[in-house]
Amino acid sequence: MTSVAEVSRDIIDPWAPTRTVRVALAGCGAVGSALVRELSLRQDSLERRHGKRVELTRVLVRDLGKQRAAELDRGLLTADLDDFLDHEADVVIEAIGGIEPARRIAEWTLQGGRELVTANKELLAAHGTRLFALAQQHGGTLRYDAAVGGGVPVLRLLDDALGGGTPTSVRGILNGTTNFVLGRLERGFKLDDALRAAREAGFAEEDATRDLDGRDAAAKIALVAWAAYGVSPESLIVARRSLLPDPQRYVHLARRVGGVVRQVAECALVDSTVVATVGPVIVAPASALGRVRDEQNHVEVHTGWSAPLSASGPGAGGVPTATSLLADFVSTSRPADRRGGARCTGTDTRLSDWAIEVAGAPRLLHRTVPRCSAVHTDEHATRAWTLARSLATADVDEVLAALQAQGGDAIAVRLDGELSRELAQ
Numbered sequence: 520m521t522s523v524a525e526v527s528r529d530i531i532d533p534w535a536p537t538r539t540v541r542v543a544l545a546g547c548g549a550v551g552s553a554l555v556r557e558l559s560l561r562q563d564s565l566e567r568r569h570g571k572r573v574e575l576t577r578v579l580v581r582d583l584g585k586q587r588a589a590e591l592d593r594g595l596l597t598a599d600l601d602d603f604l605d606h607e608a609d610v611v612i613e614a615i616g617g618i619e620p621a622r623r624i625a626e627w628t629l630q631g632g633r634e635l636v637t638a639n640k641e642l643l644a645a646h647g648t649r650l651f652a653l654a655q656q657h658g659g660t661l662r663y664d665a666a667v668g669g670g671v672p673v674l675r676l677l678d679d680a681l682g683g684g685t686p687t688s689v690r691g692i693l694n695g696t697t698n699f700v701l702g703r704l705e706r707g708f709k710l711d712d713a714l715r716a717a718r719e720a721g722f723a724e725e726d727a728t729r730d731l732d733g734r735d736a737a738a739k740i741a742l743v744a745w746a747a748y749g750v751s752p753e754s755l756i757v758a759r760r761s762l763l764p765d766p767q768r769y770v771h772l773a774r775r776v777g778g779v780v781r782q783v784a785e786c787a788l789v790d791s792t793v794v795a796t797v798g799p800v801i802v803a804p805a806s807a808l809g810r811v812r813d814e815q816n817h818v819e820v821h822t823g824w825s826a827p828l829s830a831s832g833p834g835a836g837g838v839p840t841a842t843s844l845l846a847d848f849v850s851t852s853r854p855a856d857r858r859g860g861a862r863c864t865g866t867d868t869r870l871s872d873w874a875i876e877v878a879g880a881p882r883l884l885h886r887t888v889p890r891c892s893a894v895h896t897d898e899h900a901t902r903a904w905t906l907a908r909s910l911a912t913a914d915v916d917e918v919l920a921a922l923q924a925q926g927g928d929a930i931a932v933r934l935d936g937e938l939s940r941e942l943a944q
Contacts, residue, residue: 537566537570537571537572538570538571538572539572539573539574540571540572540573540574540609540610541574541576541607541608541609541610542558542573542574542575542576542608542609542610542611542612542848543575543576543577543578543579543603543606543608543610543611543612544575544577544578544579544611544612544614545578545579545603545611545612545613545614545615545620545621545624546579546580546613546614546615546616547578547579547580547587547589547591547596547614548614548615548837549588549721549836549837550614550638550837550840550841550844551578551589551614551615551841552587552588552589552837553588553589553837553838553840553841554612554614554841554844554845555575555578555587555589555590555591556588556589556590556841557838557841557842557845558573558575558845559589559590561845565849568849569849571849575591575592575595576595576606576607576608577595577597577602577603577606577608578591578595578596578597579597579598579600579603579615579624580596580597580598581598582598583596583597583598588837600620600623600624603624604623604624604627608633609633609634610633610634610635610636610848611624611628611633611634611635611636612636612637612844612848613625613628613635613636613637613638613639613642614637614638614639614840614841614844615639616639616641617639617641617642618641618642618645618646621637621639621642622642622646625637625639625642625646625650626650626653628659629650629653629654629657629659629660629661630653630657630659631657631659632657632658632659633659633660634659634660634662635650635654635659635660635661635662636662636663636665636844636847636848637661637662637663637665637666637844638663638665638666638840638843638844639663639666640666640667640735640738640739640741640742641735641738643663643666643738643742643752644737644738644739644741644742644752644753645752645753646753647742647745647751647752647753647857648751648752648753648857651857661857662847662848662850663742663847664843664846664847664850665840665843665844665846665847666739666742667693667739667742667743668693668739668816668818668830668832668834668843669695669814669816669832669833669834669835669836669839669840669843670816670832670833670834670839670840670842670843671816671817671818671830671831671832671833671834672830672843672846673689673691673693673743673816673818673830674742674743674746676818676820676828676830677689677743677746677747677820678746678855680820680828681820681822681828684822685747685748685788686747686788686820686821686822687787687788687821687822687823688785688786688787688788688821689740689743689744689747689785689786689787689818689819689820689821690783690784690785690786690787690818690819690821691783691784691785691808691816691817691818691819692781692782692783692784692808692811692815692816692817692818692834693735693736693739693740693784693816693818693834694730694733694735694736694739694782694784694816694834694835695722695813695814695815695816695833695834695835695836696717696722696723696727696730696731696735696814696835697727697730697731697736697762697782698781698782698811698812698813698814698815698816698834699713699716699717699720699722699723699813699814699835700713700714700717700723700727700730700731700766701762701766701770701779701780701781701782702812702813703716703717704766704767704770705770705774705779709767710765710766710767714727717814717835720814720836721835721836721837722814722835722836723835728763731761731762731763731766731782732759732761732762732763733759733760733761733762733782733784733797733798734759736782736784736797737757737759737784737795737797738752739784740755740757740784740785740786740795740797741755741757741795743784743786744786744793744795744864745857746855746857747786747820748786748788748793748862749862750793750862750864754864755786755793755795755864756794756795756864756865756866757795757796757797758794758795758796758797758798758866758867758912759796759797759798760796760797760798760799761798762782762798762799768876768930769799769930769932771902772801772874772876772904772930772932773801773874773932775874775895775904776801776874776904776906776934776938776942777803777938777941777942778801778802778803778804778809778934778935778938779801779802779803779804779809780799780800780801780802780932781799781800781802781808781809781811782797782798782799782800783796783797783798783799783800783802783808783935784796784797785797787867788862789867789868789869791862791863792862792863792864792865793862793863793864793865794864794865794866794867794868794869795864795867796867796912798932798933799932799933800932800933800934800935801874801932801933801934801935801938802935802937802938803935803937803938803941806935806937806938807819807829808935811831814833814834814835814836815831815832815833815834816831816832816833816834817829817830817831818830818831866912866913867911867912868911868912868913869911870909870910870911871909871910871911871912871933871934871936871939872906872907872908872909872910872933872934872939872942873906873907873910873915873931873932873933873934874904874905874906874907874931874932874934875888875904875905875906875907875915875918875919875929875930875931876902876903876904876929876930876931877902877903877904877922877927877928877929878901878902878927878928878929879900879901879902879903879927880903880926880927881894881896881900881903883903883922883925883927883929884903884904884905884922887918887921887922887925887927888905888907888918889907889910889914889918890907890908890909890910891905891907892905892906892907892908893905893906906934906942907931915931918931919931
């Protein structure tokens with residue numbers, strides 16, 4: 520199965536004659552332009568292997584005068600949403616992003632019994648259940664594998680590889696932009712320079728706040744939890760910790776305790792409750808997550824087996840997402856059921872080890888942090904840090920609030936279990 524919601528759909532006979540598929544494209548930025556190029560390059564393959572001759576009927580853009588990174592008939596372009604919706608199509612590929620006008624496009628598509636292919640995790644996290652219901656009600660099709668992981672088929676892995684089983688947890692690096700920036704910071708770049716490099720490489724928008732504060736990854740983990748546990752994305756509680764305003768501080772703290780920092784998203788089944796988190800985690804440099812470089816994504820599906828199922832690949836940039844959209848477009852897999860399940864969602868009460876740092880005043884850590892280990896300072900005593908053992912997230916939040924009340928500028932980062940065990944030896 521794949522990440523699809525539909526009521527009925529004909530499976531293409533490989534021996535059947537080629538049929539023309541009318542496609543309307545919403546958005547022609549980095550992803551949309553890459554998709555146009557891929558459709559052109561793969562035209563013969565699409566006809567020969569999938570029996571589809573693509574006819575692009577309309578392309579919705581925000582700025583008609585902007586140069587596009589793809590060759591296409593400029594007469595297809597429109598900046599008028601009503602005009603876009605007036606042109607009939609069999610498939611609408613939505614690559615415009617955001618909530619509006621993407622929601623209106625999605626609802627119009629599914630209410631007309633058409634097929635919607637989208638990479639819009641923000642839209643699906645906010646309105647996925649309603650869009651699934653519209654697909655069921657009107658005989659439409661909703662495909663959105665491309666919304667999580669870029670070139671990493673995370674949702675397809677959950678649908679196809681588990682045989683209907685339920686994982687104990689799914690975790691990984693789901694935001695290639697943030698991973699790219701953290702990698703540059705580890706190599707000594709300043710934040711502005713790291714962001715500039717990410718933009719020049721096509722991995723970051725002008726405003727990368729949603730990436731660095733975890734909102735992008737939170738939307739993705741909500742879709743993962745929907746696939747893994749049946750929890751509707753709108754209802755999932757995602758505990759989110761931001762890397763902002765100073766991601767470099769997290770990089771330095773990780774180095775001080777012998778690790779590297781990664782933005783990790785996780786959903787897990789804890790005492791029959793689904794919990795989800797996104798935030799910085801300090802991992803061992805030689806671990807699977809620690810070895811992830813640049814814009815790569817890496818996901819682990821823990822099933823209780825001796826080793827997790829894993830998938831890695833490019834997680835940012837126009838081409839990987841466009842390729843995933845194209846994979847959804849040609850898919851003939853039967854639908855996965857995406858109705859919300861009965862499992863409840865709650866906060867994570869599991870105990871972890873944490874690295875806690877405060878600007879100056881080492882005594883603050885000694886008298887505030889429970890089960891505080893040795894306190895260290897840098898050579899100028901401007902920073903003090905310690906490891907705290909076996910604290911729940913709520914305990915750490917109380918510590919941070921207490922340090923702030925005493926005038927301390929503090930951060931806390933969870934240690935991955937593998938690194939905690941290494942440090943305890």
